[in-house]
Amino acid sequence: MQKITTFLWYEDQAEEAARFYISLFDDSRIVSVQRYGEAGPGVPGTVMVVEFELAGQRFLALNGGPVYTFNEAMSLSVDCASQEEVDRLWAALTADGGEPGPCGWLKDRYGVSWQIVPSRLTEMLADPDQEKAQRAMAAMLGMRKIEIPALEAAFAGR
CATH class of the missing domain: 3.30.720.100 (Signal recognition particle alu RNA binding heterodimer, srp9/1)
Incomplete structure (x- = not known):
């Protein structure tokens, strides 16, 4: 145990x-x-x-x-390998009364807070090139569900 x-x-x-x-x-x-x-x-x-x-x-x-009751002071963070996994979990956890939140956060129908985080975001934010990392951070801050293609574009400066 x-x-x-x-x-x-x-x-x-x-x-x-x-x-x-x-x-x-x-x-x-x-x-x-x-x-x-x-x-x-x-x-x-x-x-x-x-x-x-x-x-x-x-x-x-x-x-x-x-x-x-639950609040955002405690959340379950899920490391997602792909956009498909992000999309699947986001859809399931926000269904039937769940609530999307900012920056990859959501509340499920039971009130539990989750962070649905693609591994790629973590990699970008840890990049030694702080200009790239900060562009990815700025893009993420404008999102609800995290979208890897938009993060990649911001990271690359496009």
């Missing part, structure tokens, strides 16, 4: 969210589902905690009620 695990608090959609997330990433699965018992505090038999893996990374999702 990994030493540190991300713990996500949902009102009552932990299992639904976990099943949605595992449908998006290879090497993902539900590990276990724990249910509330007679001791509560939830309704006996309902889902309490879902343990799941996304791309091999372990998460816990709790149905804890409406006490806490």
Whole structure:
């Protein structure tokens, strides 16, 4: 078991969210589902905690009620190998009530913030030629979903 695990608090959609997330990433699965018992505090038999893996990374999702909600102070960042992967994840995560945000950020239908980041952007921003890197940064700052061709054009000075 990994030493540190991300713990996500949902009102009552932990299992639904976990099943949605595992449908998006290879090497993902539900590990276990724990249910509330007679001791509560939830309704006996309902889902309490879902343990799941996304791309091999372990998460816990709790149905804890409406006490806490997600905000952008915590986000899940996804390193994407291609524009196709960016497009696929962006479409899936913003569907059915998700919200696009600036600079590759979005909120999914459950309120969880995600950063959908192409690897190529990271490479451009780390380039030793700071003029190129800053052109890529300026282009990215004007985007919602990150578009690699537009980044490449800005990086090249076109």
